[in-house]
Amino acid sequence: MPRLVKLSAVLAWALCLSRAAVAEPAWGRNCLSCHDYLLSGTIYIVGEDLYADPDESATGALDRGSLPVFQTNCAATRTLHAMLTGLDTNDRYAVELGRLRFPGVESGGQLAYTGDCEWAEWGDSSRWYTEPFISHTWGTGPDAFDFDVDVANYADGDYYDLVFAVAGKLAATGDLFYAEQHFYLQVQTQLGDLNCDGSVSLADLGELLAAYGSCQGDPVYDPAADFDGDNCITVSDLATLLAVYGT
Numbered sequence: 553m554p555r556l557v558k559l560s561a562v563l564a565w566a567l568c569l570s571r572a573a574v575a576e577p578a579w580g581r582n583c584l585s586c587h588d589y590l591l592s593g594t595i596y597i598v599g600e601d602l603y604a605d606p607d608e609s610a611t612g613a614l615d616r617g618s619l620p621v622f623q624t625n626c627a628a629t630r631t632l633h634a635m636l637t638g639l640d641t642n643d644r645y646a647v648e649l650g651r652l653r654f655p656g657v658e659s660g661g662q663l664a665y666t667g668d669c670e671w672a673e674w675g676d677s678s679r680w681y682t683e684p685f686i687s688h689t690w691g692t693g694p695d696a697f698d699f700d701v702d703v704a705n706y707a708d709g710d711y712y713d714l715v716f717a718v719a720g721k722l723a724a725t726g727d728l729f730y731a732e733q734h735f736y737l738q739v740q741t742q743l744g745d746l747n748c749d750g751s752v753s754l755a756d757l758g759e760l761l762a763a764y765g766s767c768q769g770d771p772v773y774d775p776a777a778d779f780d781g782d783n784c785i786t787v788s789d790l791a792t793l794l795a796v797y798g799t
């Protein structure tokens with residue numbers, strides 16, 4: 553089947569109507585449940601910072617080998633990029649970003665984030681048939697996709713194994729096709745650096761003291777300052793910060 557390569561239109565994923573938390577996925581299904589015609593090489597990552605092969609031995613996460621890496625600090629926004637290639641005119645497709653809720657592969661860290669729109673996770677398939685603004689036709693639709701991740705100041709430093717996936721229907725054959733490209737989002741953190749500016753300073757101490765004595769659920773509670781993970785900001789957390797102060 554001839555494949556038309558297009559590298560033109562760029563769509564900021566801000567087509568989404570509003571900022572919203574990602575819906576809890578209904579696990580147990582994924583695109584391959586219906587889209588079983590694999591179209592390898594259809595989607596690929598662009599604009600990565602480097603390639604890396606993290607060590608998954610401590611978590612038992614699947615070793616995917618060397619993959620593209622987007623790097624970011626905590627309390628920062630990182631744009632993830634993917635592009636499509638090789639579809640034919642009138643092929644239908646939709647792209648999603650997945651695995652945002654999985655733990656990090658090196659230390660099981662948590663990716664605390666806000667997305668720039670509500671992206672369906674695997675299993676939340678109804679969106680793809682009910683919301684036309686995320687389904688496209690090759691020849692008129694975009695071939696490049698951006699997604700902004702606002703990483704929280706309390707996100708754990710780790711490599712997060714994420715995936716861009718494309719699923720759709722080929723015009724010529726009616727086959728329901730699927731392709732994906734995994735990559736890593738690497739969140740870089742420093743112990744005690746609550747505001748994620750690269751050093752532990754008076755500003756970080758001020759942030760901890762502002763939350764001092766609070767527990768999870770309190771308005772001033774700051775999970776980034778809860779170094780020992782007991783859900784309260786106590787003298788233990790203060791001691792941890794003072795131990796690395798000035799670094």
Ligand SMILES: [Ca+2]
Pocket residue numbers: 744745746747748749750751752753755756
């Ligand atoms: Ca700091």
Ligand SMILES: [Ca+2]
Pocket residue numbers: 777778779780781782783784785786788789
């Ligand atoms: Ca604590």
